[in-house]
């Protein structure tokens with residue numbers, strides 16, 4: 320249904336990851352009630368569709384368009400959790416959809432080069448490089464840092 324353009328970001332930093340923020344989501348959505356809608360990131364033009372399936376389930380679907388124009392459809396479930404607040408109401412959480420992780424978090428990130436919304440640890444690309452086996456993006460990132468470093472070194476002594 321909903322089609323997104325995915326992430327277009329030239330710098331490979333965590334700052335330019337798309338952030339799917341529970342606090343922002345909760346402004347419009349009550350996860351206790353079934354609903355359908357979309358979330359849009361105006362600055363990047365990205366847009367994802369979602370269905371809330373109580374209890375505690377969110378379905379995300381979107382299309383990622385790579386720079387070469389290749390499109391991939393994604394459709395997967397994100398489990399939700401809540402903690403009861405002392406003065407009533409609920410505080411909602413995402414479970415990281417990476418089944419090896421399942422970390423509870425307030426924000427899911429889609430980093431450049433990734434096709435999924437995952438927790439910060441799964442998307443934190445500057446360390447924890449032992450995760451998830453070979454990943455072409457990490458290779459690219461390493462190359463990027465190597466280049467940046469060599470540029471820095473080159474520029475350093477004049």
Ligand SMILES: [Zn+2]
Pocket residue numbers: 415416417420421422437438439440441
């Ligand atoms: Zn995770």
